[in-house]
Amino acid sequence: MNDVRRAAPKDGAANSPEPRCGEQASPLSPGKGMGDRQMHAVPPLLHRRRLFLWGALALLMIALPLVFNKGFALSLLCQISIMVIFALSYNMLLGQTGLLSFGHAVYFGTGAFATMHTLNLLGKTATLPVSMLPLVGGLAGLLGGVLFGYVSTKRAGTTFAMISLGIGELVASASLMFPAVFGGEGGVSGNRVIGKAAFGITFGPQIEMYYLIAAWTFVCMLAMYALTQTPLGRMANAVRDNPERAQFVGYDPRWVRYIMMILAGFFAGIAGGLSALNYEMVTAETLGAWTSGVVLMMAFVGGIGFFYGPIIGAMLISMLAIAVAGVTKAWLFYFGLFFLTMVLYAPGGIASLLAMHKRLWNAGQLTKVMPAYALVALPLLITFCGVIGLVEIAYHHAEGVDEPLQIFGADIDVMSAATWLMALLVLAVGLILLKLTWPRVSEAWRRVLAGIDGKEAA
Amino acid sequence: MNVPALQLTEVRKSFGQTVIINGVNLSVPQGERHAIIGPNGAGKSTLFHLASARFPVTSGGIFLKGESVTSLKPHQINRRGLSRSFQVTNIFTNLTVFENVRCSVLWALDYRYSFWQRLAALRDANQQARRVIAEIGLAHRSDTVAGILSYAEQRALEIGITIAGGADVILLDEPTAGMSKSETGDAVALIRRVTEGKTLIMVEHDMSVVFDLADRISVLVYGEIIATGTPAEIRANRTVQEAYLGTTFAEEHHD
Numbered sequence: 001m002n003d004v005r006r007a008a009p010k011d012g013a014a015n016s017p018e019p020r021c022g023e024q025a026s027p028l029s030p031g032k033g034m035g036d037r038q039m040h041a042v043p044p045l046l047h048r049r050r051l052f053l054w055g056a057l058a059l060l061m062i063a064l065p066l067v068f069n070k071g072f073a074l075s076l077l078c079q080i081s082i083m084v085i086f087a088l089s090y091n092m093l094l095g096q097t098g099l100l101s102f103g104h105a106v107y108f109g110t111g112a113f114a115t116m117h118t119l120n121l122l123g124k125t126a127t128l129p130v131s132m133l134p135l136v137g138g139l140a141g142l143l144g145g146v147l148f149g150y151v152s153t154k155r156a157g158t159t160f161a162m163i164s165l166g167i168g169e170l171v172a173s174a175s176l177m178f179p180a181v182f183g184g185e186g187g188v189s190g191n192r193v194i195g196k197a198a199f200g201i202t203f204g205p206q207i208e209m210y211y212l213i214a215a216w217t218f219v220c221m222l223a224m225y226a227l228t229q230t231p232l233g234r235m236a237n238a239v240r241d242n243p244e245r246a247q248f249v250g251y252d253p254r255w256v257r258y259i260m261m262i263l264a265g266f267f268a269g270i271a272g273g274l275s276a277l278n279y280e281m282v283t284a285e286t287l288g289a290w291t292s293g294v295v296l297m298m299a300f301v302g303g304i305g306f307f308y309g310p311i312i313g314a315m316l317i318s319m320l321a322i323a324v325a326g327v328t329k330a331w332l333f334y335f336g337l338f339f340l341t342m343v344l345y346a347p348g349g350i351a352s353l354l355a356m357h358k359r360l361w362n363a364g365q366l367t368k369v370m371p372a373y374a375l376v377a378l379p380l381l382i383t384f385c386g387v388i389g390l391v392e393i394a395y396h397h398a399e400g401v402d403e404p405l406q407i408f409g410a411d412i413d414v415m416s417a418a419t420w421l422m423a424l425l426v427l428a429v430g431l432i433l434l435k436l437t438w439p440r441v442s443e444a445w446r447r448v449l450a451g452i453d454g455k456e457a458a
Numbered sequence: 459m460n461v462p463a464l465q466l467t468e469v470r471k472s473f474g475q476t477v478i479i480n481g482v483n484l485s486v487p488q489g490e491r492h493a494i495i496g497p498n499g500a501g502k503s504t505l506f507h508l509a510s511a512r513f514p515v516t517s518g519g520i521f522l523k524g525e526s527v528t529s530l531k532p533h534q535i536n537r538r539g540l541s542r543s544f545q546v547t548n549i550f551t552n553l554t555v556f557e558n559v560r561c562s563v564l565w566a567l568d569y570r571y572s573f574w575q576r577l578a579a580l581r582d583a584n585q586q587a588r589r590v591i592a593e594i595g596l597a598h599r600s601d602t603v604a605g606i607l608s609y610a611e612q613r614a615l616e617i618g619i620t621i622a623g624g625a626d627v628i629l630l631d632e633p634t635a636g637m638s639k640s641e642t643g644d645a646v647a648l649i650r651r652v653t654e655g656k657t658l659i660m661v662e663h664d665m666s667v668v669f670d671l672a673d674r675i676s677v678l679v680y681g682e683i684i685a686t687g688t689p690a691e692i693r694a695n696r697t698v699q700e701a702y703l704g705t706t707f708a709e710e711h712h713d
Contacts, residue, residue, distance in 0.1 A: 231564045231580070232573040234553075238561045241550040247532040248510065248542055249623060250565030259571050 054222065061214045065207055074206050075278075080318045081210075081217040082274045087298040087310035088224050089267035094296070095304035096228065097260045098240030099153075100161045103168025104268060104295050109175070109287020110144045111137030111269025112276040113182060119190045119276070130192055130203050134216055134273035141269020142262055149261035153254055156243060160257075168292055175284040187283030190276075203277070213274050220267055225307055227263065236260050297335075301342050303349025312350045330395045337387070363452045372444035379433035386427025393423055461524035463488040463627045463657035464509060464540070469518035471501075471508055471681075478504045480681040481518070486674075488523075488626075491658040493668045496678035502661040503545055505678065506631050509659075510542045511535045522627065537565065541625035545632045545661075547612045551605035555596050555615055558604050559622050560587040566623035587622065593652060594618040595644075610641045614648065621652045628653055630660040634667055646670055669693075677701070 061081075068077055086108055093099040115137040122128060128136075152163040175182035182188070193204045203209050227233045235256050239246045243253040276282050285291065294317065302313020320338070324331040346353055360366040396405040397414045405412045412419055462485045471479040478501045486492045494502050507513040509520055511532045520528045527535050550558050560577070563586045569575065577583070591597055594614045599607060604615060613633065621628060633649060634642045646667055649658070662668050668675060669689045676686040677698050685695050692698055 226576075227573055229576050229578065230573045231569040231575060231577060232571045234557060234561060234577055235564065235571070237553055237557075238550045241552050242548065244512075245544075245548045245550060245619070246561075248536055248548075249562040249619065250533050250536040252531070252533045255571060259573070263573070 057221075058218055061218060062211075065210055069207070071206065074210055076318065076322060078206070078210050078213050078278050080315050081213045082271050082278065083295075083298060083314035083318050084311050085217055085220045085274070086268055086271035086295050087302065087314040088221060088307075089264045089271065090295045091299045091304055091307075091310045092224065092227070092236075092260055092264040092267070094299055095306075095309070096233065096240065097236040097257055098156055099257060099261070100157075100164075101292070102161055102165040102289070102296070103148075103171070103292050104164075104264075105287045105289070105291035106148065106168055106171045107141035107144045107265040107268035108272040108275070108291060108295070109171070109282070109284075111141040111272030112282040112286050113188065113272075114140030114269070115273035115276040116188045116190050116282045117181075119192060119194070120188070122194055129198065130194060130277065131212055133277060134270045137273020137276065138266045138270040141272060142266040144269070145262035145265025149258045149265070153257035153261055156239075156253075156257065168287075168289055172284065172288040175287055182284050183282070184284075187281055187285075189281040192277045192280055209278055213278060216270060216274055220270055221311075224267060228307060232256065232259060297339055301339065301349055303351025303353075305348055306351035306355065309349050309351035312354075316350065328392065328395070329399070330391050333391055333395070337391075359452070360448060363448075363455070365448045365452060368448045369441070369444045372441040375440055376434065376437045379430055379437050381430075382426060383430030383434055386423060386425075386430045389423035390420075390427055393419060460488050462486055462521070463490070463523060464659060465521040465524075466505075466509065467519045467521070469505075469508060469520065470516045471504060471513065472516050478681050479508065482678070482681070482683055484676060484683060484686070486657060486659055488657050489655065491653065491671055491673045492660070493672035493675045494659065494661050494678055495663075495665070495668055495675060500678045501681045502678055503631055506542060506629055506659075506661060510540060510629060536623070536625065539625045540627040540629065541620045541623055542629035543616045543620040543631055543633060545635060547609075547616050549604045549612060549615055549619060551603075553604060554601050555591060555604055555607070556587060556600040558615060559590050559618050560584065562619045562622035563587055563590070563624075566625075586624075590618050590622045594648060610637060610644075613637065613645065617645075617648060617652065625656075627657045628659070630658065630662075632661055632663060634662065634664055642667060 064077055065074060068074060086104075089107075090101070090104045093101050093104070111134075115133050118128070118136045119130070119133060148167050152160055152167065176184065192209070193202045201208050203212060235246065235251055238249075239251070239253045239256045246253050246256065272286065275286070298313035298317045299310040300313070301317060302311065303309025320335070321331070324334055328334070342349065348355075357366060360369065392405060393412070393414050405414050464484070464486045466482050466484040469479055469482045470477070482505060494505065496502050504513065508515050511527070511530055511534075515528060518528075519526055522535065522538055522540055525538070527538060527540075530538075550561060553561065560583055563583050564570075567580070567583050567586070569580065569583065588597075588600075591600055594617060596607075596611060596614060596618070599611060604612065607615065613636075617630065617633060620630065630649065634645045637645060642664060649660075649671065658671075660668075660671070662671075672689060674686060674688055675692045676683050677692065677695075678684075679701050684701055685692060685698050687695065
């Protein structure tokens with residue numbers, strides 16, 4: 001697996017060069033004439049391919065509720081959209097600037113509370129349209145970034161991580177100390193249907209709320225992507241890679257981190273504002289460690305080396321949370337296990353796995369690894385079953401529930417040693433088979449990549 | 459006489475009880491190529507770290523084009539026109555060669571912390587980056603991630619990053635360290651080309667490079683400069699021969 005990972009392209013969307021520039025950047029001889037001529041063509045704002053991608057995304061976001069129009073599916077869509085903004089804003093820190101934050105929920109929560117209070121202040125005489133309220137959240141998040149960024153961005157690495165954790169705890173505990181502002185245990189609630197309806201839109205029905213969220217999400221995604229293509233965005237990558245060198249080309253790494261943190265706070269605040277409007281309720285949990293942990297997980301599982309990684313992560317984790325939590329009480333345990341597996345075996349996240357396979361696909365070699373995949377499919381399935389069996393038995397046993405555990409309709413006695421042994425056996429068989437078959441996958445990858453490299457070199 | 463490009467007056471640096479730089483005075487006029495030589499552990503790299511503000515001085519003054527830069531931060535000194543390379547390659551490993559060099563021209567071209575301009579539309583920055591990349595001979599590697607370049611290529615990129623911003627005082631810390639003979643020859647030609655009309659101060663172990671490039675040489679031994687002069691003067695200097703270069707030096711270079 002190691003070889004596979006090393007061969008994966010290192011430059012994610014977050015730090016990949018402008019392809020146009022790359023194409024133009026290879027005059028073999030020095031001299032001004034050539035450069036001048038080539039430089040008159042400034043690449044368009046959006047290349048055709050990129051324009052197509054963003055257009056398709058917009059259409060998809062418009063069309064999704066036509067299919068998923070049930071109450072449950074629609075509210076899931078809303079939640080995912082909000083989390084997409086939040087996770088992308090988190091990756092402005094982790095993926096792009098190299099800042100591991102354990103307290104990003106502070107800005108999300110600040111935005112949510114600010115929006116909720118503004119909503120309640122406006123009351124019936126709305127002077128600000130509800131659709132613009134997330135901007136209030138954004139500004140609150142931005143202010144949070146200005147305040148907390150100042151104390152935490154002097155250093156990256158462990159220092160930054162510890163300070164972010166401290167600030168997170170500080171704000172979370174403060175939120176319980178000031179019930180007037182944070183609503184104590186019960187939180188703060190409000191009603192988003194205020195003011196006069198413009199064009200008959202009140203944002204009362206969930207579908208209207210969805211389109212408001214979708215519009216904000218699209219704009220924020222575009223803005224955050226554009227940011228990666230600016231001097232600040234690129235210098236954030238440079239500071240992430242080598243803060244010392246950045247200093248010796250004239251940049252103060254601290255300012256780069258600070259501005260990135262302020263901007264990340266802004267977008268996190270918008271996400272928080274949208275969540276306040278969406279749920280019409282904000283609790284202190286919004287700015288706590290749990291929210292900070294979830295957003296870290298989304299970004300990481302999705303892939304922090306790619307701009308679109310956190311989008312995948314936000315979708316996947318949001319859906320998993322609901323799907324798995326609906327089935328088993330052990331869902332948090334599975335979440336931890338899943339996260340652990342990703343960190344250990346696919347640290348580049350889903351996006352990097354996709355990128356690896358896309359490379360094979362482009363070279364027309366994807367079919368060459370399929371036999372090896374087919375070979376490990378069964379061992380993977382057995383391992384999976386073994387893990388689930390063991391976890392479910394253990395949970396059921398710990399809970400001491402009277403009715404027997406049902407798996408596939410069969411009653412299972414969690415008190416008998418045979419059951420435990422059976423589950424352990426399945427897990428062991430799965431792991432052994434996996435150990436035996438996995439080298440075939442590594443081998444297949446090695447061969448295919450060697451082939452591609454050889455062709456590229458030729 | 460113009461103000462010196464770089465001047466050190468009574469510069470001292472100690473780490474705890476250990477004195478590394480002990481009262482160095484050095485004045486490098488504008489446009490000169492100046493080499494600092496000396497045995498291992500003489501404090502050559504430390505002197506560079508002091509001049510570029512990577513380390514603060516314990517006492518003494520550093521003047522860049524007549525202005526005191528003694529208490530400035532590295533990025534502030536860089537903005538005033540002093541740029542340096544590193545002995546151990548110090549590049550942006552996950553960025554491409556093109557991005558590496560472009561990052562090095564952004565501040566000099568006044569783009570600062572801009573997040574309202576598109577990199578792709580910055581003609582001057584892109585043009586300058588491309589020119590520098592062609593100059594250091596890496597045009598064919600523009601889109602390669604810097605971390606996977608060969609050693610010699612990384613050294614060339616290191617020089618590219620150093621000169622890209624257009625600084626007029628260039629400090630190169632052992633630019634040819636670890637290179638083969640032919641690579642060294644290329645590197646010397648490159649250094650000569652890119653520092654044309656600028657002030658160059660370099661630390662170098664390879665004596666043929668030093669005597670080939672330098673207008674003047676300073677010899678640093680145990681944290682003190684024991685001699686400064688033209689290559690011929692340094693060759694003939696008895697103190698230098700005794701303290702550092704010894705007989706091998708005299709034999710090798712009296713050709």
